[in-house]
Structures are given as structure tokens and as C-alpha cells.
Amino acid sequence: MPIYEYKCNNCGNIQGILLRGYNDPDDLACDSCGSVDIKRIISRVNYHSSSSDRLNSYDSRARHTDSFYQDTRNIGLHAEQMLKKSGVEPTEDFKAKLEKVRTDPSSILKD
Ligand SMILES: [Zn+2]
Incomplete structure (x- = not known):
């Protein structure tokens, strides 16, 4: 926690x-x-x-502060949680893309 x-x-x-x-x-x-x-x-x-702490404490129904959205480590948490809830294991490709976006958000624009 x-x-x-x-x-x-x-x-x-x-x-x-x-x-x-x-x-x-x-x-x-x-x-x-x-x-x-x-x-x-x-x-x-x-x-x-840790990222698992972040995922576990992420509340998709909650309102988030600006700092939440400015923190790139929170990108994709919602999608990740939806997958987890539905029992779907994220693919390596999904995880790699997520990691890339979190560490280098501007890469989306380049691709
Ligand atoms: Zn005081």
C-alpha cells in the first residue's frame, strides 16, 4: 500500500x-x-x-489529479487493469509498447 x-x-x-x-x-x-x-x-x-503497487492501487473510477496524468508511469494503467480483471495476460508486444510509451512518451508521435 x-x-x-x-x-x-x-x-x-x-x-x-x-x-x-x-x-x-x-x-x-x-x-x-x-x-x-x-x-x-x-x-x-x-x-x-513498484509498477505492481501502482497497478493494484489504481482506481479506474476515481478522479485523478494533474500530477497523476503527468506521471508517465501511469500511462496504460487502465488498460493493464482491464486485462488483469478479465483474466487476460498482456502480450509481450503490449508490454513492450507500454514500457516504451512510459519511458519515452514522445515515441508515439514518431511511430
Ligand atoms: Zn498543522
Whole structure:
């Protein structure tokens, strides 16, 4: 499960919160001053989450933040999850294309 770090905009306190998905819980509050004005920051834990962690915690029905879409490692997660749900093993060709798009998104335009 991913652990996210949140920074309080009121007192600057940083706390780690374990989430079940990629969306912020509704009841987030600073554990130091109680302010609800806190924002997720990119933590090392988040950065190093494996692709299977990302896939498992991906919620196709959830709204995603801009940073989600800007992170090329999230490209194709939806398709990957749909395949997994229907019990279809992605082909090597599919996986290779996905890897290429994730590591070099501009390659789509070249092909
Ligand atoms: Zn605070």
C-alpha cells in the first residue's frame, strides 16, 4: 500500500499517511495543529512504488489529479487493469509498447 506524505500549510508539519488508493481521504487533518489545509507532497516512498503497487492501487473510477496524468508511469494503467480483471495476460508486444510509451512518451508521435 502506498504511503503518502502530507504537508500542513498552516504549521508546516509533515506527516505520512497510509492510503488505500491514490485519492486523498476526506477526513485529512494535520496531526499537529488540526488544520485541514494540508497538501500531498511527493515522497520517496511514493516515487519508488513498484509498477505492481501502482497497478493494484489504481482506481479506474476515481478522479485523478494533474500530477497523476503527468506521471508517465501511469500511462496504460487502465488498460493493464482491464486485462488483469478479465483474466487476460498482456502480450509481450503490449508490454513492450507500454514500457516504451512510459519511458519515452514522445515515441508515439514518431511511430
Ligand atoms: Zn498543522
